[in-house]
Amino acid sequence: MGAEQVTERFTQLYGARPEGVWAAPGRVNLIGEHTDYNDGFVMPFALPHRAVAAVSRRTDGILRLHSGDIEGGRAEITELRLDTLAPQSDDDWTAYPAGVVWALREAGHEITGADVHLSSTVPTGAGLSSSAALEVVIALALDELYGLGLQRWKLARLCQRAENVYVGAPTGIMDQTASACCEQGHALFLDTRDLSQRQIPFDLAAEGLRLLVVDTQVKHAHSGGEYGKRRAGCEKGAALLGVDALRDVPYAGLDAALARLGDDEEVVRLVRHVVTENHRVERVVSLLRSGETRAIGPVLTEGHASLRDDFRISCPELDLVVDTALANGALGARMTGGGFGGSAIVLAESTETDTLTKAVEESFTASGFTVPRVFEAVPSTGATRLT
Template identity: 85%
Template sequence: MSEAVAGAVAERFTQLYGAGPEGVWAAPGRVNLIGEHTDYNDGFVMPFALPHTAVAAVSRRDDGVLRLHSADVDDGAGGVAELRVADLAPGTDRGWTAYPAGVVWALREAGHEVTGADIHLASTVPAGAGLSSSAALEIVVALALNDLYGLGLRGWQLARLCQRAENVYVGAPVGIMDQTAAACCEAGHALFLDTRDLSQRQIPFDLAAEGMRLLVVDTRVKHAHSEGEYGKRRAGCEKGAALLGVDALRDVPYAGLDEALERLGDDEEVRRLVRHVVTEDERVERVVSLLEAGDTAAIGPVLTEGHVSLRDDFRISCRELDLVVDTALAAGALGARMTGGGFGGSAIVLARTADVDTLTKAVQEAFAQAGLTAPRVFEAVPSAGARRLA
């Protein structure tokens, strides 16, 4: 689908800037199969790329000017934002332009000679749905500039730079998973990623061939990572690691969890956060083992375990996410859980192909009966990572 829009994005670029782009690139959103809030704890995650992408038409400039336009913000002729790359600095921009501008800032801060660009962006990744629309935006810009300026950076290096852009320039304390998924995922696979050293393994994940589907249910409840609760959870995890004398919660062994919780005493909030992270890392490893053994249906209960942990220990679920999970399970789903940062966004539902229509109808009816905005339901197909389209 992203290839089909390359021509339209290039045409709009030409209308905006008076000449055709040097190229068009795409980077996907992602669904995290399992491994939530483990990435900033140096743990394990298992995302895969969606067919939904951010697409960028880009040309270089040599005059220090960065011009940015988004079809999703203001597609009028007067909607071009113009910045000077020498003036880019953290905290100076709280709008959408902070994401692409932050990437330019991070590249230049790392010593890469980026002298400006004209950029037009368009995205089909639902914003605020927990599907990494911001990471897709960052990675597509980083990949385009990497190619155009001949920087020679690999996918994991682009991911590190984009994480720094979001952490420092945008001010959102995100981990490394989203950017790495956008940069490195492969079609038909889930990415088993160790976020400490960024070692990766592509795990075959072809549900359709096994008579199953993975549905994404976008509750249409928006979240904002850079505000409040996400940062509190991260700080609490760092406190737990410090109290336990480890570099990160990744270093707390699953077999030693009970002992670790005892050492934390009566700090119930930190105990809950630690328990989630340690058990979630174990769940990721369990899912990898099941998939490699060909027992795909058995990952369903593990996904559901993850939701319970996110709901009860990490406390980042919400009424709508719980309603999706409870309704889907009652209607015959193999497993379900919230995915993404929490406090809204999306849930995933693992289902037999024959049950998809029944499950979808059950969730939609449950939302209607509860007086909630109708959710968006679509199939998640493991797709390609960031790439050049034209």
């Protein structure tokens, strides 16, 4: 839904035109999975799929929220009092925008209320950061409407706090930063420890390449226990190794570090994934900067094997995408996102994508799985004001 349609619907709902319309995208993570909450490296880029919000200020301490197309959205408006917002009090989609308002107020910013109509084309539960898009679009709108003057990285931090504390999902900083900060035609090389950023040119079409997203339509929930267990295991590994975070374990010293962990097999696997994944991000950055885009394919595939075998967050549908794509000529493929479902990405020659898509769809049908949704991922712009 575009700015005009969102404006029209807002006006129908609230009886006046909004003060503005903003958009924030979902994201695909090219490489660097489950490294962000370990102070590591990630490399996402923004999708053209986005959340769009029409917003106006209120002065009576009321937050009114509406969406007709977000999963869980309803025909009626949800009305909340700002002074009663409390962490983990809401298990609906409204927790994401409400959590941002709560986080802004907790940080000392005087938000006195808002009317909001939201629409989103970011698939939910697909590992493409639909929740971060909702958070960032609200944060950007309120930042501009209330004249807060917050830098994008600070907006991302507040959105992460909303998801961690208010929603109760132990996510890292990558998703919100990608939605807030990505640039069109680039992938974002982000150091999640100090939030330093480098925009890396990523123009696949110019090189005759395409990156496909295969949404398996297997749903996952970040706030579920398995994600939290992996994060706790990583923190245990860091503590056993005497470092602040697994980011501090050098790739060259990995074998020695694993030996120090002894027979705690689960922690060994988690540590091995994080350290090798950070190294894979650095390899991809180096290859892209030297113009060797096709050579990133095997690195992506290595990343999937690590997520499948060490982090153990893949599933049969994701493995089937990767195996089928590679068997039919893909340059590389891996799952992307939190895991336990969601999406995989496939890097391929532009001339091969139709054949690959057909092969993946047929393999899912033969296996009795729901046919996946396949679309091209084009590096797009980050959060912005539309009107």
